Amino acid sequence: MRILACLLGLVSALVSNPAMAAEEPSYTLVERDGPIEIRDYAPQIIAEVVVEGDRRQASGRGFRPLAGYIFGDNQPREEIAMTAPVTSTRSGQEIAMTAPVTTEADAEGRWTVAFIMPSEWTMETLPAPMNDDVMLREQPARRIAVYQFSGMMNDARAQRGREALEAYLQEQGLEPLSAPTYASYDPPWIPGPFRRNEVWVEIAAR
Template sequence: MANAFELGAAILGGLGALVGIRAGTEQPRYTVVERLGDLEVRHYGPRLAAEATVSGSATAARSAGFEAVAGYIFGANTAKSSIAMTAPVAQSAAGGSQTIAMTAPVTQTADGAGSWKVQFIMPARYTRATLPVPTSDKVSIVELPAQDYAVLRFSGSRSGPAVARRTGQLASALAGQGWKATGPPTAWFYDPPWTPSFLRRNEVAAPVALTISAGSTTPR
């Protein structure tokens, strides 16, 4: 039987979609600050996210977290009227509840031993005041501040070991580049499981701050 992550992605993407969530779906806006070989340093503005904290392996936690937060965007919230969709891939709940458009990527961050945060970034049109409140105590709305991220993009497997390996590559590639990681790494997933491995867009990212240029002793 498909797990919750697969079922949620199927609902969102449609059975005929090849690249799934990513096709026509709103993504957080960013600007590229610098390119460092295979890395991009991107600046993201403030964002809102629906977040669930779950325990288990990276893959199991992703499924459980997806299920919890998908419930929120499928209508487990306090709104009483429908809103316009910001992406064509979405589902409206019956009974007048508001359904929030899906955005990409789904994010996953380690939060202590065996614990993970799984987030959906909310569409940019919302503010804290206009975003519906979750009705489940498993989901919370968090404000993400403007931040620079060092990002490494990859395709293929997004298993726990694969993500860990790519995170190590990110750290190695960032060393000596004048940017310092300021927080834990995050994995970003843009596509559902049925997407062919070579077409998947996966990323690992770490929040960073500018220190000095490589080979320089003064701040940039």
């Protein structure tokens, strides 16, 4: 028990240490209702790949080329700081424009997995990917509805978060503009209880 307590204390210190924390995209909190937040995000630059498989398979397949890019698989082989979160979005999923998104992701499909680039970089200064599958894209400012939860990002938790967020949007009369995006903030070695995950849906401002 003492060893477990020490381990948990160490992990907690690592997670909460600002010096060790990855940069996260800046936003303005609009409102909060329990685990749900409405946020206004500033423009971002993202590196993304499109991969096939279910959500879990796609996350792994997408992570590898993106990690390669930031660790030097670029021209001129320059390292880029890791940021959080890593996001995955079902590609080609239909979007209900006047009601919550209710389309279920198929067991197999295409997903867009993305890293958000550190704010110090621009499209002009970012190194060019050497892997043709990695694309750089400017993401304009947007308003995001977010459902937050802890634990491992498994299919059951992801689905519960998506359904809770959809229900909230319907209750509040908020218009979704995107398919759900699943955001994971922590490296694989962080134990489940300390992990931070979110489901995002872009919404129309009102």
